[in-house]
Amino acid sequence: MEKKRVLIIDDDAKNIFALKATLRSRGFECLSCTSAQEALELLQTEESIDVILMDMMMPEMDGYEAIPRVKALENRKHTPVIAVTAQAMVGDREKCLRAGATEYISKPIDVERLLELMGRDY
Numbered sequence: 001m002e003k004k005r006v007l008i009i010d011d012d013a014k015n016i017f018a019l020k021a022t023l024r025s026r027g028f029e030c031l032s033c034t035s036a037q038e039a040l041e042l043l044q045t046e047e048s049i050d051v052i053l054m055d056m057m058m059p060e061m062d063g064y065e066a067i068p069r070v071k072a073l074e075n076r077k078h079t080p081v082i083a084v085t086a087q088a089m090v091g092d093r094e095k096c097l098r099a100g101a102t103e104y105i106s107k108p109i110d111v112e113r114l115l116e117l118m119g120r121d122y
Contacts, residue, residue: 003027003028003029004028004029004050004051004118005028005029005030005031005048005049005050005051006023006028006029006030006031006049006050006051006052006053006118007030007031007032007033007039007042007043007049007051007052007053008020008023008030008031008032008033008053009032009033009034009035009036009039009052009053009054009055009058009063009066010032010034010053010055010058010084011034011035011055011058011059012055013034015055015107016032016034019053019109020032022111026115028118031047031049035058035059035060035061036054036058036060036061036062036063036065036066036069037060037061039052039054039066039070040066040069040070040073043070043073043075043076043079044073044075046075049076049079050079050080051079051080051081051082051118052070052079052080052081052082053082053084053114054066054067054070054081054082054083054084054101055084055085056083056084056085056087056096057085057086057087063083063085063096063099063101064095064096064099067081067083067096067099067100067101068099068100070100071100078122080102080103080118080120080122081100081101081102082101082102082103082104082105082114082117082118083096083097083099083101083103083104083105084105084106084107084109085104085105085106085107086106086107087106088106088107092104092106102122103117103120105117
């Protein structure tokens with residue numbers, strides 16, 4: 001499997017650090033942004049991104065607002081977005097998918113499940 005480039009969008013530096021360490025140890029290349037606005041600016045460039053991990057609960061612009069904006073970018077229409085959230089109540093997965101997420105995973109992250117989701121062809 002070729003090395004996938006992952007964009008991690010999370011307002012919590014500890015979450016980014018932990019995810020980057022885990023994914024890098026599995027052979028992924030990681031980029032990160034601490035706000036959805038910063039991520040949208042990066043995603044408008046030609047930067048190669050294979051999958052996006054989007055924290056759904058962020059200040060200013062949350063994932064529910066950010067995902068449709070990402071999907072509206074011409075060069076990102078087909079980039080898979082995995083919603084990452086501490087919200088694990090009934091209906092949360094559906095809410096994330098309605099917002100445009102390709103998949104959903106709840107915190108604390110089950111690394112094997114995340115790798116499975118990231119390995120799929122969307």
